[in-house]
Amino acid sequence: MERRKAISTEKKTLSELHASCGETYPGCDYRPADRKNWMAGLGPEKVHINKIVWPGTHDSATNKIGIPLITRPFAQCQSLSIYQQLVLGTRVLDIRVNENRRVCHGILSTYNVDVVINDVKKFLSETQSEIIILEIRTEYGHEDPPDFEKYLEEQLGEFLIHQDDHVFGKTIAELLPKRIICVWKPRKSPAPKAGSAFWSSNYLKDNWIDTDLPSTKFDSNMKHLGEQQPVSSRKFFYRVENTVTPQADNPILCVKPVTGRIHDYARLFITQCFSKNCADRLQILSTDFIDGDFVDACVGLTQARVEGKC
Template structure:
């Protein structure tokens, strides 16, 4: 019993120390970077505002959400706080400016986070189609994967193709060098990551797991996650010579050996440091590698930071 109490005390000290480290880093380094002052006038149509003919796929800093379809997961006030990573619906996220969705499903086409379930995947698809209907030049990356511990839903590729065929951008390495205008009217890069079934093949309407990569670090320590994000990003090739999307997630994850296990207070340890992260990317010489940047509980400022850096790239400011 005593050793467990001592362990918890040390864990809390580590969390407190790392929170202070990030706070001090932010105080000393600030949040400035090329494009940091830019604010899109219409977040729902920010790609259109930057110019589809000027906006190359590999030059975009794509604002994304982690566990995107968890706004209604679990039971309110009981299990929801342990799994909810977003409070906005998928449509609301897209209208806010999100352009990368992370959707986890089970064998029954239900969206899930671990063992907790929420609505059917149809809700996500309908929100995506609603958004595309209300815009003209916005392209999204729709990542759908079978959640760990679950089986692939049967005939899922057939289902997706039936629902989204008119929008799907087929698996093709040349996509990365194209502009938004060259892809239109196709508007969805759909990355399908089954757990047991074969991966989508070249030329398929769907991209395989190799087209969206990351280095997930499972920790609730904010400075540890921040530093590892920088390290792994630095190991990547520049976006101009890369034939896959690379994601950095501005999140930390609750751990079972820590007394704080609800998502919001844990991920809040790193949530406010997205602009600091971009600032440090420039300081470390890896800003030309930043591409997909995702977060829990996405808000306007996170979107603006990504769009601002994209704006600076389009105008040759970095």
């Protein structure tokens, strides 16, 4: 009963904050004409990598994980395929793999990582100026897949943007035809070296807290974001995840209803970033069950930055 009361209180706190503050910020009214090509629509020669507010997905390749209606509701964080997410406008992917090169979330596994790679390559073949941050990590409790860097380079080598601090200050046009910033986070294998085709874990950071309390997560996201440097002086990507996760001590364990407690407050979070003078620190914003409005919220702020409106 105490846990249910805490959740109810925190949901009310966010609802009241939204009612009092709204969701107005520079670029909030912008809607890309074509989400599949939204970077191209902003002008690749004008869009610097460190000006982008990257819409991302959490546990990106879980659309078919587990058994439908049995284990899937406890592990599925996205209902769309990787290709569908990219077409919708997602530009940061969070992929977890095990020693067998299968995508997994905890103890549950799903399709081979080849499915992810093929979806990424299909999307790249249909677009010309869209840059993707592809984070691949070995899931906790699993071993690194053998020869995985070699496999990734064989599959994606022509698209890979090599690890280089100067990338952050470059425009999309200056990076083309390279299209993928691939962050590889093994558990025990050597981390990618400077100048290699892959980026190490030092280049994609966050401050994850494991909670199902929406206001607690919202406030933690804001606190840790405020501790970062502005994007203009940062040489790594920083991610804020607009998610909450099921907890074992609560009767609701399915991902969708739990993460729904914070899902609709992405625009409120951006608004609060301006209110608390840390909007210049926002870079990657990720979510479960991504939708078009979430993408538009990020793209709108990106457009405002590119046009010098903030």
